[in-house]
Amino acid sequence: MSDAAARRPRRSGLGLPTRHMVAGALFVLLAALPFIATAIGDPFLVVVFTRILVFAIAALSLDLILGYGALVSFGHAAYIGLGAYCVGILSRHGVTDLGVHLAAAIGLSAIFATVTGAIALRTRGVYFIMITLAFGQMAYFFFVSFAAYGGDDGMSLAQRSTVFGSDLLRDSTTLFYLTLAILVGFYVVASALVGSRFGRVISGTRENALRMQAIGFRPFRYQLVAFVIAGCMAAVAGVLLANQAMFVSPAYMSWHRSGELIVMVILGGIGTLIGGVVGAFVVLLLEEWLAVFTTHWRMGLGIVLILVVFFSPGGVSGLVQRLFGGNR
Amino acid sequence: MTPLLSVEKLHKAFGALKVTDDISLDARAGELHAIIGPNGAGKTTLVAQLSGQLHPDGGRILYDGQDITALDMAGRVQLGLARSFQITSVLPGFTVLENVALAVQARSGSSFRFFRSAAAEAGLNEPALDFLRQVGLEARTEVLARNLSHGEQRQLEIAVALATEPRLLLLDEPFAGTGRQDGAVLLSLLESLKRRLTIVLIEHDMHAVFRLADRVSVLVYGRIIATGTPADVRANPEVRAAYLGEEEAGVGA
Ligand SMILES: Nc1ncnc2c1ncn2[C@@H]1O[C@H](COP(=O)(O)OP(=O)(O)OP(=O)(O)O)[C@@H](O)[C@H]1O
Ligand SMILES: [Mg+2]
Numbered sequence: 240m241s242d243a244a245a246r247r248p249r250r251s252g253l254g255l256p257t258r259h260m261v262a263g264a265l266f267v268l269l270a271a272l273p274f275i276a277t278a279i280g281d282p283f284l285v286v287v288f289t290r291i292l293v294f295a296i297a298a299l300s301l302d303l304i305l306g307y308g309a310l311v312s313f314g315h316a317a318y319i320g321l322g323a324y325c326v327g328i329l330s331r332h333g334v335t336d337l338g339v340h341l342a343a344a345i346g347l348s349a350i351f352a353t354v355t356g357a358i359a360l361r362t363r364g365v366y367f368i369m370i371t372l373a374f375g376q377m378a379y380f381f382f383v384s385f386a387a388y389g390g391d392d393g394m395s396l397a398q399r400s401t402v403f404g405s406d407l408l409r410d411s412t413t414l415f416y417l418t419l420a421i422l423v424g425f426y427v428v429a430s431a432l433v434g435s436r437f438g439r440v441i442s443g444t445r446e447n448a449l450r451m452q453a454i455g456f457r458p459f460r461y462q463l464v465a466f467v468i469a470g471c472m473a474a475v476a477g478v479l480l481a482n483q484a485m486f487v488s489p490a491y492m493s494w495h496r497s498g499e500l501i502v503m504v505i506l507g508g509i510g511t512l513i514g515g516v517v518g519a520f521v522v523l524l525l526e527e528w529l530a531v532f533t534t535h536w537r538m539g540l541g542i543v544l545i546l547v548v549f550f551s552p553g554g555v556s557g558l559v560q561r562l563f564g565g566n567r
Numbered sequence: 568m569t570p571l572l573s574v575e576k577l578h579k580a581f582g583a584l585k586v587t588d589d590i591s592l593d594a595r596a597g598e599l600h601a602i603i604g605p606n607g608a609g610k611t612t613l614v615a616q617l618s619g620q621l622h623p624d625g626g627r628i629l630y631d632g633q634d635i636t637a638l639d640m641a642g643r644v645q646l647g648l649a650r651s652f653q654i655t656s657v658l659p660g661f662t663v664l665e666n667v668a669l670a671v672q673a674r675s676g677s678s679f680r681f682f683r684s685a686a687a688e689a690g691l692n693e694p695a696l697d698f699l700r701q702v703g704l705e706a707r708t709e710v711l712a713r714n715l716s717h718g719e720q721r722q723l724e725i726a727v728a729l730a731t732e733p734r735l736l737l738l739d740e741p742f743a744g745t746g747r748q749d750g751a752v753l754l755s756l757l758e759s760l761k762r763r764l765t766i767v768l769i770e771h772d773m774h775a776v777f778r779l780a781d782r783v784s785v786l787v788y789g790r791i792i793a794t795g796t797p798a799d800v801r802a803n804p805e806v807r808a809a810y811l812g813e814e815e816a817g818v819g820a
Contacts, residue, residue: 455644
């Protein structure tokens, strides 16, 4: 079967090894970024890119269920918010340890995802989208009306999370590397996940749920676990976002943010994992640059999205595949 | 001997249309029981109820002495009751091998395994390859299912059903749309499966039915009008009037 494996036809987007190579190259480039920023005398770049990496983590986690499971969650930003508020609220009460923040964020998101997922996954298609949107908005309005923690205005953090009592993360470069390390770690984990037995059940259900039942699977529980994993990963992004901005606000979890995450995944290439990362770069860099020229920058983003959908359905990753021939 | 499958007074209606009208039938262990009937007679609807895809309005389904009427499709498959679909239902974006390997996976160990690559599991690929050999698709393992010809998709459909390791196989018009050559492969496959498995075969192709079946039931407008050996059924005047007559006149199939 080895020569058969070599001429194995590929799915849409990048073939696996090419995809990993692109991802590896991107990560290496990113690791060099702080040096480049220092060299060109623009240390603010590190701050900008930390924020991009945070959303890359969130988009990667969304692609896990959107790209592989066809579960269009329109409430994914809620998990970013939950993660961020764990940092804000715990810090307010004197608990500043990063480990505790992460554990709380993951635990809370796992509960929220289990409850909302168990309900949303009883529906399909547009109803699933609506229900995840509704739960996302519920979380949003909960924090909007939570006056003790800033309500609508959000709350500033006095300091970043501490690591074993030390304020390592005060240094923006350290925070950047922590974020990058988590992104790389999640990319590796997610890549293994989609190729595992579990991943096959998830993508098999995307392909044909009836067929999965007809070979003896009950897809619901697998989908729910995937939904929870994705939510927990996004919550970790939220913890990092709160640290990067030193500010926590309900705006993090609004449906605009959830929509933007979907845009990132589609723009970058759905069902490729690295696509979500690339999409986060494209969307947030466009935001940075177009916003300089015009307050209507979102229009520019809209045009880019339309062009991508029409001319490169595989997203940016699909384009790279076609330009460089991938690994056929 | 108690039959492996027995259906008691099954009822199902879509609005005013009685699609399953008081059907009772059984399949003995090792038997090939064919069900024939004109278009729209309710054959697929019956298979859907036997497999757990649809719930009957009334009646019972017993499998191996156990009442499975309320059991879902996955539960029935786990008991060894597998089906194929009249309208091909495979995983179009998976390769042929992956389609079958996933069915093997469903039967072997937990699928809550998150890190090891399933593609590298010989325990999944080797049995899958075996089933593909049985249906004659071993040369097409790495092709995406959506790129198979119609006849090949029918073969894949059977391989996937076999990979669930059934004791009872429900086949809904497996010959539909297969060419002459694929049909011959399928016919000899079913002959080799006979006795090893209990098979309920829905089929339009009279040639195949009379060659394979131990017993034949005739379903017309939701009702079983006759059950018996192929020779009995062929000679039954009611059947001739309702079904075989038009068949021989070349109206059906
Ligand atoms: N979900 C449904 N809702 C309403 N009517 C249905 C439904 N499914 C099937 N029917 C109707 O029930 C009748 C029986 O359909 P069924 O598919 O079981 O027939 P069949 O014997 O398998 O026919 P064929 O030989 O064409 O495959 C048909 O008149 C069909 O239109
Ligand atoms: Mg039918």
